[in-house]
Amino acid sequence: MNENNNEKELEFDLTYYLDLVLRRRWIVLSVWVSVIIITALVTFNTRPVFQSQALLVIEKERGNNVIYQGVGTVERGNDDYYQTQYKLLKSEALLKTVHKRLDLGRYPEFSDPYGYRKLLKPVAVAPVPRSRLVYVKADAYDPLLSSKIANMVANVYIEQNLSNQLFISKDVLSALQGGKNGNQRAVYDSLPAVVNNVLIQDLKREGAKLQSLLAEATGRYTAKHPQVVSLAANLKAVQEQIKAETDKIIQSLKIDLSGQLMGNNIRLVDAAMPPLQPIKPRKLFNMLLSLMGGFVLGLFAAVLVEFIDQTIRSQEDVENKLGLPFLGVVPMTPFSKKNTAYNHLLLQEHSLIAESIRNLRTMIDFAIVGQKSKSFMVTSTVQGEGKSYVCSNIAVAIAQAGEKVLLVDGDLRRSNLHKNFRVSNTRGLSEFLAGGKHTDDLKHLIQPTDVENLSILTCGPRPPNPAELLNTPRLSAFLAWAGEYYDRVIIDCPPMFPISDALLWGKYINSVVYVTSFGKTRVPIIKNGAKRLQTAGLKILGSVVNMSKFGGLSYSYYGYYQYKYNYHYGYAPDEKDTPETPPVADSKKKPQKELV
Numbered sequence: 193m194n195e196n197n198n199e200k201e202l203e204f205d206l207t208y209y210l211d212l213v214l215r216r217r218w219i220v221l222s223v224w225v226s227v228i229i230i231t232a233l234v235t236f237n238t239r240p241v242f243q244s245q246a247l248l249v250i251e252k253e254r255g256n257n258v259i260y261q262g263v264g265t266v267e268r269g270n271d272d273y274y275q276t277q278y279k280l281l282k283s284e285a286l287l288k289t290v291h292k293r294l295d296l297g298r299y300p301e302f303s304d305p306y307g308y309r310k311l312l313k314p315v316a317v318a319p320v321p322r323s324r325l326v327y328v329k330a331d332a333y334d335p336l337l338s339s340k341i342a343n344m345v346a347n348v349y350i351e352q353n354l355s356n357q358l359f360i361s362k363d364v365l366s367a368l369q370g371g372k373n374g375n376q377r378a379v380y381d382s383l384p385a386v387v388n389n390v391l392i393q394d395l396k397r398e399g400a401k402l403q404s405l406l407a408e409a410t411g412r413y414t415a416k417h418p419q420v421v422s423l424a425a426n427l428k429a430v431q432e433q434i435k436a437e438t439d440k441i442i443q444s445l446k447i448d449l450s451g452q453l454m455g456n457n458i459r460l461v462d463a464a465m466p467p468l469q470p471i472k473p474r475k476l477f478n479m480l481l482s483l484m485g486g487f488v489l490g491l492f493a494a495v496l497v498e499f500i501d502q503t504i505r506s507q508e509d510v511e512n513k514l515g516l517p518f519l520g521v522v523p524m525t526p527f528s529k530k531n532t533a534y535n536h537l538l539l540q541e542h543s544l545i546a547e548s549i550r551n552l553r554t555m556i557d558f559a560i561v562g563q564k565s566k567s568f569m570v571t572s573t574v575q576g577e578g579k580s581y582v583c584s585n586i587a588v589a590i591a592q593a594g595e596k597v598l599l600v601d602g603d604l605r606r607s608n609l610h611k612n613f614r615v616s617n618t619r620g621l622s623e624f625l626a627g628g629k630h631t632d633d634l635k636h637l638i639q640p641t642d643v644e645n646l647s648i649l650t651c652g653p654r655p656p657n658p659a660e661l662l663n664t665p666r667l668s669a670f671l672a673w674a675g676e677y678y679d680r681v682i683i684d685c686p687p688m689f690p691i692s693d694a695l696l697w698g699k700y701i702n703s704v705v706y707v708t709s710f711g712k713t714r715v716p717i718i719k720n721g722a723k724r725l726q727t728a729g730l731k732i733l734g735s736v737v738n739m740s741k742f743g744g745l746s747y748s749y750y751g752y753y754q755y756k757y758n759y760h761y762g763y764a765p766d767e768k769d770t771p772e773t774p775p776v777a778d779s780k781k782k783p784q785k786e787l788v
Contacts, residue, residue, distance in 0.1 A: 212498055215505075215741075219497055220490035227486030228479070235478045240470035244339035245318075245329040246346040247462040250277055252324075274324075277458075278317050281328060281349050287311040290344045294337075301333065314338075315345055325461070335466040342464035354456045385441050392437050399430040502714040510735045513715045516706065516722060517559065517734035520552040522582055524710065524739040533581050533612040534588040534643070552582075552736060553589040559733035560703060567675065568703035568733060569602065569683035571694045573721040577709035578738040580608040583684040586705070591646035595679040598638065600649045602683040602697055604658035607651030609684055615639045620652025624670065625661040631673040647678075662696040671700045688721035698730045706732050710740040 291308035330341035610617040
């Protein structure tokens with residue numbers, strides 16, 4: 193059971209991210225193409241760099257002995273020997289010599305007074321693992337110059353190593369030839385070559401034994417006693433022999449040092465040759481890397497944009513981010529002036545947008561079940577979210593279901609409904625609110641539409657004081673009258689920001705359909721607008737996501753292309769060319785109401 197649940201969760205997660213990539217495909221594609229273009233520009237405009245390498249073999253110095261020089265020591269072998277050599281290969285003294293010998297100051301990349309320091313990066317040391325071989329590599333724009341630098345670094349290093357060995361040998365030789373005093377004899381006797389000599393060790397043991405016997409005999413006899421004299425002579429002979437053997441060892445060391453018998457422990461195995469191909473830039477590798485890396489960066493950018501996106505795009509966003517009921521989604525469709533905004537609802541063939549509007553009608557009917565009045569108003573957060581378009585389509589869909597509907601343009605500042613239905617806006621609600629005396633005057637202001645059971649009350653001339661007109665008793669009388677003559681009154685209200693006219697309508701109609709634009713308005717301002725409505729005591733039936741751009745793995749995306757629908761949105765002709773339609777003739781006779 194748990195395994196099945198895990199599989200479902202994994203499948204959901206994969207679908208979510210695939211849907212995310214498809215919805216954000218333009219971001220992924222933009223980042224991907226940008227990375228490829230930038231990489232191509234940098235790669236094909238970068239000056240080629242060539243690398244040459246010389247191969248050295250570094251043997252350990254012969255002899256790990258330490259020669260004492262009175263107050264100091266000279267070491268000829270230690271555990272850090274090779275690390276020391278690698279540092280010496282890139283020492284500033286060595287590079288300065290290379291820079292001077294090759295006259296590198298004439299090259300722009302190695303110019304300036306301290307141009308030798310510019311060799312620190314081009315020159316590299318690469319030891320061969322588990323061997324005594326070392327590659328000396330040099331980079332340059334000129335292949336011939338790179339080989340010259342690598343060879344010169346190797347040769348100067350070999351010269352300096354030999355010079356250092358000769359310097360140490362001369363220094364030690366000078367110490368050995370310093371004199372014949374007692375202190376010099378003590379230095380000789382302390383040399384490891386002398387101390388470790390087997391013959392000298394035996395002679396010293398014999399001398400110590402004779403010295404012990406002589407001291408014992410001297411305590412018993414006089415100095416001229418034959419036994420004392422014999423022991424003293426034997427001791428002197430042993431001491432002379434020790435001295436003679438020591439002198440032989442010292443003489444051998446002098447010959448070794450003065451004759452330079454140690455030799456150089458470093459040699460050049462392979463000289464550097466001018467390379468045939470540059471090592472930088474690696475064009476094919478860079479382009480392949482840009483293809484893969486650009487796609488990964490595009491995916492990361494899509495996830496990042498999705499994470500920081502504070503707009504509404506789906507049912508989950510409406511329910512989780514806004515905390516409002518979800519009514520439905522209205523797709524984004526192409527623009528056309530040939531047909532009306534609700535033309536898809538009048539056609540015989542099926543389309544996704546028509547089905548989405550009918551589903552929206554059903555959800556609204558479920559939301560108002562149990563309420564005394566079935567009327568409601570439609571609003572949004574800001575201008576441009578398509579509330580008038582949604583309101584028009586909902587009204588048409590409800591009228592097609594058999595209800596008698598009055599659609600009212602309640603936006604006295606920026607009226608738009610007359611354009612959707614292509615009717616005249618010369619007379620309308622503003623005229624009644626400004627000077628109407630009887631509710632019967634409304635019959636002459638209401639216009640029929642090309643949809644059966646649907647009438648429309650346009651805004652009329654734009655008034656200079658919309659808020660004051662919505663505060664008059666005529667608004668309440670109008671809504672009461674409309675409720676008697678029509679099954680459903682739908683008000684297209686102004687947006688919540690920056691004005692508050694929708695709250696004035698909310699005094700008389702407490703049900704609201706809240707329209708949000710797909711991926712446009714940010715969540716904080718939407719929540720602020722919804723909160724203002726709820727604080728005023730209005731009930732938000734739910735939120736509609738308008739102008740949705742399907743681009744994922746959902747059923748809606750499949751249906752979008754399966755039905756291949758087209759949404760045609762048109763505007764009415766100029767008002768001066770539109771004849772005024774006759775008033776609506778109502779079969780029901782209602783008593784005339786006089787307004788005070």
